[in-house]
Amino acid sequence: MTKYPVNKIILFSSVDGPGNRTVIFLQGCNFDCKYCHNPETRSLCTGCGLCVAKCPAGALKKEEKEGITRVIFSPGKCVGCDTCIHTCPHDASPRIRYMTAAEAFETVKKQMPYIRGVTVSGGECTLYPAFIRELFALCKEASLSTFIDSNGTYDFASDPELMEVTDSVMLDIKAFSEKDHLAVTACGNKKVLENALFLAERGKLFEVRTVVVPTLYDAEGAILETGKLLRDYAGEVRYKIIAYRPMGVREEYSHYPVPEDAVLQGYAESLRKMGWCDIVII
Ligand code: SF4
Ligand code: SF4
CATH class of the missing domain: 3.20.20.70 (Aldolase class I)
Known part of the structure; x- marks a missing residue:
């Protein structure tokens, strides 16, 4: 599906x-x-990883799989500060x-x-x-x-x-x-x-x-x-x-x-x- x-x-x-x-x-x-x-709803995440280092709660991490880089989001750790949204230069969100x-x-x-x-x-x-x-x-x-x-x-x-x-x-x-x-x-x-x-x-x-x-x-x-x-x-x-x-x-x-x-x-x-x-x- x-x-x-x-x-x-x-x-x-x-x-x-x-x-x-x-x-x-x-x-x-x-x-x-x-x-x-x-x-931040305009684009899909490119996996650039810029927001990962900025997250103060460790809620984001980069993962490489079959040559594709993705950002993995852990909702349980997120404190909702929106730093990732303000950091992203691509009008995307890592939290989707x-x-x-x-x-x-x-x-x-x-x-x-x-x-x-x-x-x-x-x-x-x-x-x-x-x-x-x-x-x-x-x-x-x-x-x-x-x-x-x-x-x-x-x-x-x-x-x-x-x-x-x-x-x-x-x-x-x-x-x-x-x-x-x-x-x-x-x-x-x-x-x-x-x-x-x-x-x-x-x-x-x-x-x-x-x-x-x-x-x-x-x-x-x-x-x-x-x-x-x-x-x-x-x-x-x-x-x-x-x-x-x-x-x-x-x-x-x-x-x-x-x-x-x-x-x-x-x-x-x-x-x-x-x-x-x-x-x-x-
Ligand atoms: S809003 Fe973004 S930067 Fe802030 S804690 Fe959640 S994932 Fe991290
Ligand atoms: S949400 Fe934006 S800054 Fe974060 S990895 Fe995706 S494209 Fe890069």
Whole structure:
């Protein structure tokens, strides 16, 4: 059985979809968002070993096997100081676990009396569609709801098996124009906007989210254009407007100003005028 890189599992969350949910964060991302607040989820460990010597608790050690160098993590020794994360020059973490979907579901199963469903997030979880398909099939057998938190680059239309077991998707709209999207993420967004419509038409778009980062890109344009694109679904889909905050952001991108609440309220008001009713500002 294939094992997949799991950054962490949060047993109970009330902010990753409806109700109380277990959230599984997969490691690795195909975007390079300037405002990423958990950049240590972006890449897989190269085994360079730089963090091993810095760990104050001896929780990391290097191992050579069949010519491949890996870092072995001992969770029981870890004191949670995050020195390894701050040391890593590759936006990786030595603390991830490789798990099969069935193993991840074993963790989910223990929370079943207390949760409404499961959300898979990242990094970008859709880099591992086989993991999600298998995990969600198990969730469905257990009558748990299944949500994906995605940057929208996966071709959802090409994967009916995944759509079958996925209840809904929370989709990032990181910018609307291709130029802005490239500036924010280093990737284009044609597929993201196609996915927004594809998912909304099928009743599988739970929310869209836009992070407002003054001076980085045209956030107002992104929100208004997204609002217009999805206007037919404005009564069903939530719009989450998120204020940029520098916590956890890489130092070179931590200088953007935090947007004023009045500005965010103004964006929400414009959406309301278009017919959007479920708008959350955080
Ligand atoms: S967080 Fe990282 S550096 Fe700190 S004790 Fe744990 S493994 Fe070591
Ligand atoms: S987590 Fe980063 S610093 Fe540590 S071994 Fe892996 S790539 Fe190197």
